[in-house]
Amino acid sequence: MKLKIVSLLFLCITLVLLVLGVSEPMISIKLSYIIESNFKNFSGDIFNTSRSILDTSKNLIDNGRMFVGIMILSFSCLIPLIKTLMILSLHSQKLSNKSVKKILGLISKWSMADVFVVAIFLVFLATDGVSQLENESFSIMGFAVSISVKAIMQSELLNGFYYFLAYCLLSLLHTQFMKKVAY
Numbered sequence: 001m002k003l004k005i006v007s008l009l010f011l012c013i014t015l016v017l018l019v020l021g022v023s024e025p026m027i028s029i030k031l032s033y034i035i036e037s038n039f040k041n042f043s044g045d046i047f048n049t050s051r052s053i054l055d056t057s058k059n060l061i062d063n064g065r066m067f068v069g070i071m072i073l074s075f076s077c078l079i080p081l082i083k084t085l086m087i088l089s090l091h092s093q094k095l096s097n098k099s100v101k102k103i104l105g106l107i108s109k110w111s112m113a114d115v116f117v118v119a120i121f122l123v124f125l126a127t128d129g130v131s132q133l134e135n136e137s138f139s140i141m142g143f144a145v146s147i148s149v150k151a152i153m154q155s156e157l158l159n160g161f162y163y164f165l166a167y168c169l170l171s172l173l174h175t176q177f178m179k180k181v182a183y
Contacts, residue, residue: 010174014167015084021164022077025050028156036148052160076116083107117165
């Protein structure tokens with residue numbers, strides 16, 4: 001009985017982490033520029049955005065990238081939610097243990113939440129602090145003009161990433177725990 005209560009506690013925590021992980025912004029990406037010349041300097045942002053998994057999926061679907069948007073939504077939201085509901089059904093005994101365990105096994109094979117977390121982390125590593133500098137010198141009406149253009153890309157992992165990462169890790173731990181709990 002105590003193990004079932006611990007399992008239910010795991011379930012509640014993972015569900016909260018999943019909801020926060022998909023609804024809170026995950027990553028912030030900012031692209032800015034600096035233009036320096038002999039006469040005047042300019043700087044500004046080209047874009048500065050942060051999005052959650054749900055925002056990203058919606059944006060992709062709205063912009064005609066339906067397949068990718070639905071895949072992200074499925075693997076990071078729907079499949080984990082179905083998995084959580086299936087585990088809940090084990091607790092309530094609404095479905096037979098064999099059928100639930102078989103479905104959970106199939107779902108676990110298709111769950112790509114951990115791959116999604118790694119992909120976000122790789123995007124973060126690939127975009128943080130990337131800068132490109134271009135220097136040009138030319139002459140206008142006998143005046144030497146030197147222009148330096150620098151593009152800077154910065155990224156930052158936000159709360160949604162950490163919630164989703166915690167969900168993935170706790171969900172894996174819970175799955176291992178479930179194998180030990182007799183239903």
